[in-house]
Amino acid sequence: MLTEEEKHEIEEEFKLYPYKSAAAIEALKVVQKHRRWVSDESIKDIAQLLGITPDELDSVATFYNLIYRKPVGRNVIHICNSVSCWVMGYESVLKHLIDHLGITYGQTSSDGRFTLLPVQCLGTCDHAPALMINGDLYRDLTPDIINSILEKYQ
Amino acid sequence: MDDKPLTKYIRTDQVPMDIKEYEHSGGYEALRKILKTMQPKDVMDAVKDSGLRGRGGAGFPTGMKWSFVPMGDNAPHPKYLVANGDEMEPGTFKDRLLLESAPHQLIEGMIISAYAIQADIAYVFIRGEYTLAAKIIQASLAEAYQAGYLGKNILGSGFSLEMYVHTSIGRYMCGEETGLLNALEGKRANPRAKPPFPQSSGLFGKPTIVNNIETLSNIPHIMNNGGEWFKKLSLTGEGGTKLYGASGKVKKPGLWELPLGVTLRELLEEHAGGMKDGFKLKGLLPGGASTDFLTEEHLDVNMDFTNVGKAGSRLGTGTIIVMDDKTCPVGFVHNLEAFFAQESCGWCTPCREGLPWVQRILNAIEEGNGEMRDLDILSYHTKYLGPGNTFCALAPGAMEPLQSGLKYFREDFERHIKEKRCPWRS
Numbered sequence: 393m394l395t396e397e398e399k400h401e402i403e404e405e406f407k408l409y410p411y412k413s414a415a416a417i418e419a420l421k422v423v424q425k426h427r428r429w430v431s432d433e434s435i436k437d438i439a440q441l442l443g444i445t446p447d448e449l450d451s452v453a454t455f456y457n458l459i460y461r462k463p464v465g466r467n468v469i470h471i472c473n474s475v476s477c478w479v480m481g482y483e484s485v486l487k488h489l490i491d492h493l494g495i496t497y498g499q500t501s502s503d504g505r506f507t508l509l510p511v512q513c514l515g516t517c518d519h520a521p522a523l524m525i526n527g528d529l530y531r532d533l534t535p536d537i538i539n540s541i542l543e544k545y546q
Numbered sequence: 547m548d549d550k551p552l553t554k555y556i557r558t559d560q561v562p563m564d565i566k567e568y569e570h571s572g573g574y575e576a577l578r579k580i581l582k583t584m585q586p587k588d589v590m591d592a593v594k595d596s597g598l599r600g601r602g603g604a605g606f607p608t609g610m611k612w613s614f615v616p617m618g619d620n621a622p623h624p625k626y627l628v629a630n631g632d633e634m635e636p637g638t639f640k641d642r643l644l645l646e647s648a649p650h651q652l653i654e655g656m657i658i659s660a661y662a663i664q665a666d667i668a669y670v671f672i673r674g675e676y677t678l679a680a681k682i683i684q685a686s687l688a689e690a691y692q693a694g695y696l697g698k699n700i701l702g703s704g705f706s707l708e709m710y711v712h713t714s715i716g717r718y719m720c721g722e723e724t725g726l727l728n729a730l731e732g733k734r735a736n737p738r739a740k741p742p743f744p745q746s747s748g749l750f751g752k753p754t755i756v757n758n759i760e761t762l763s764n765i766p767h768i769m770n771n772g773g774e775w776f777k778k779l780s781l782t783g784e785g786g787t788k789l790y791g792a793s794g795k796v797k798k799p800g801l802w803e804l805p806l807g808v809t810l811r812e813l814l815e816e817h818a819g820g821m822k823d824g825f826k827l828k829g830l831l832p833g834g835a836s837t838d839f840l841t842e843e844h845l846d847v848n849m850d851f852t853n854v855g856k857a858g859s860r861l862g863t864g865t866i867i868v869m870d871d872k873t874c875p876v877g878f879v880h881n882l883e884a885f886f887a888q889e890s891c892g893w894c895t896p897c898r899e900g901l902p903w904v905q906r907i908l909n910a911i912e913e914g915n916g917e918m919r920d921l922d923i924l925s926y927h928t929k930y931l932g933p934g935n936t937f938c939a940l941a942p943g944a945m946e947p948l949q950s951g952l953k954y955f956r957e958d959f960e961r962h963i964k965e966k967r968c969p970w971r972s
Contacts, residue, residue, distance in 0.1 A: 408710055409731075409732070410750050413732055414730075414731050414732040414750070415732055416732030416733070417714075417715055417729065417732050418732075420715070421713075421715065442732075451734060452732065452733060452734055455717060455734040455735065455891070456714075456715040456716050456717050456735075457715070457716030457717060458674045458675075458715040458716035459715050470675070473881075474636035474637070474835070474881070474885055475636045475637055475831075475835055475867055475878065475881050475882055475885070476636065476637050476793040476794060476867055478877075478878075478881045479793075479794050479795065479867070479868075479869065479870070479873050479878070480793075480794070480795070511675065511716070512634055512636065512716070512718060512885060512888075512889065513634060513635070513636040513637065513638070513835075513885075514675055515633050515634070515638060515639040515641075515642045515673075515675070515676065516639050516642065517636075517637050517638070517639050517791070517793035517799070517865070517867070518639060518791060518792070518793050518799035518800045518801060519799070520793060520799075524675060527675075527677040528677075529677075529678070
């Protein structure tokens with residue numbers, strides 16, 4: 393069940409589009425904002441509100457990289473694996489994260505604190521390597537500064 | 547006259563000007579002027595005369611693009627203008643600066659452009675990862691509404707425009723014009739068949755113009771100073787400045803506004819400071835991941851649309867990715883193709899099936915499991931996934947660094963296969 397608040401926020405989005413289903417992406421974002429991910433149940437609930445089938449909505453939800461169809465941790469790390477970060481050695485940063493957190497891509501640490509995901513070029517290539525945690529950007533990374541960054545996210 | 551118009555309003559600390567400061571520096575004067583003194587057609591003609599070409603990668607003449615929009619009393623409405631801020635081309639980081647540090651320049655450019663095509667609704671389409679940019683544009687839009695530059699009857703001109711921010715949720719295909727329109731309609735960002743072109747049937751089936759952030763940010767300056775001035779800004783006559791950038795193992799990676807047509811040598815050696823000590827230039831991509839490699843022999847090429855084209859590549863986004871001699875070319879190309887394979891939307895078969903195949907072959911070669919005939923298979927792909935064989939430009943773009951990589955670094959590919967290992971990894 394969507395909460396009243398979620399419903400209200402999604403319905404606000406309807407005003408910006410000529411028909412409801414055009415707000416599909418906004419609706420997915422609203423639910424993810426409140427629940428951190430989008431469950432099968434939420435897909436059904438949102439689809440009903442938009443007047444489309446759950447499969448139709450799921451085809452949209454699974455298409456995009458930033459909608460999570462599985463539960464994620466309290467903090468999501470997106471590490472850039474595109475070419476400039478690769479040239480500048482993001483792999484050593486990744487290795488540090490994997491060793492330190494004990495998780496690899498797509499996994500969540502057992503305490504539920506972090507989920508680790510790759511992301512395409514973050515558009516800050518003159519400061520590679522880069523990563524993003526919950527939308528906050530960190531640049532010019534080296535393995536030795538990672539732990540102090542992670543400390544900010546509990 | 548300003549020789550660096552795009553960064554004129556960017557403070558050294560890169561904190562964006564608020565609307566008062568922007569107005570105080572001459573901002574929104576172009577908008578005031580055109581609403582008072584120019585017809586939509588005059589604006590369109592001025593942009594045509596300037597020679598401005600799209601800064602998103604394809605380089606299509608902006609004025610000509612606009613001229614395909616149906617005009618007059620019988621034109622369908624609402625018409626739409628979309629600013630493409632889905633900057634996701636690997637190695638590209640120029641629109642981020644304009645979004646984060648010169649928001650009102652973009653908004654003013656969009657209002658003027660919307661006036662030229664008589665659009666009713668405009669969207670700033672921003673990739674989801676650009677969280678700061680979205681916040682800044684959102685706040686600046688509120689200021690612009692407050693000041694009467696947006697909404698009904700702008701500055702008493704009778705022209706009305708609503709402008710919204712759409713933040714995306716991550717997919718390279720959203721940068722492709724028609725993929726972006728599908729994303730805005732709440733669908734998968736698959737490309738659409740053309741024709742009909744978006745100018746006649748775009749967003750929600752209505753006439754739509756999609757322009758890049760940097761393209762639109764040029765518009766106020768062209769209105770203020772004229773097309774002749776704009777043309778003279780460039781070194782080779784193609785018009786304007788360009789935000790050029792460099793990443794990789796150079797001394798000073800960064801972003802600079804320079805006259806369009808600056809040489810690759812000046813860009814690399816002067817502005818980027820040359821290669822880092824201990825590294826030599828092996829090759830570079832001149833304008834993002836989907837452009838052909840250039841090498842040392844091309845350093846005197848002028849970085850404009852025509853000359854980079856003549857050298858066998860594309861200006862693309864103008865942000866160069868430098869590959870040094872201690873970086874493995876096969877690994878470099880493998881990284882690029884892995885990106886394209888992942889970002890293929892799966893809509894058409896050659897791209898969906900071909901790119902993962904290419905990726906797996908490159909991986910095999912990199913791991914020391916390649917065979918000589920793999921190089922032929924890679925070459926076939928550069929033809930079969932090339933222009934004309936796929937639905938959109940993603941796969942042809944993906945083939946550019948592959949075909950030129952095979953051409954310039956063939957020995958390195960062969961060495962991997964002969965030695966059954968990556969020579970760059972000990």
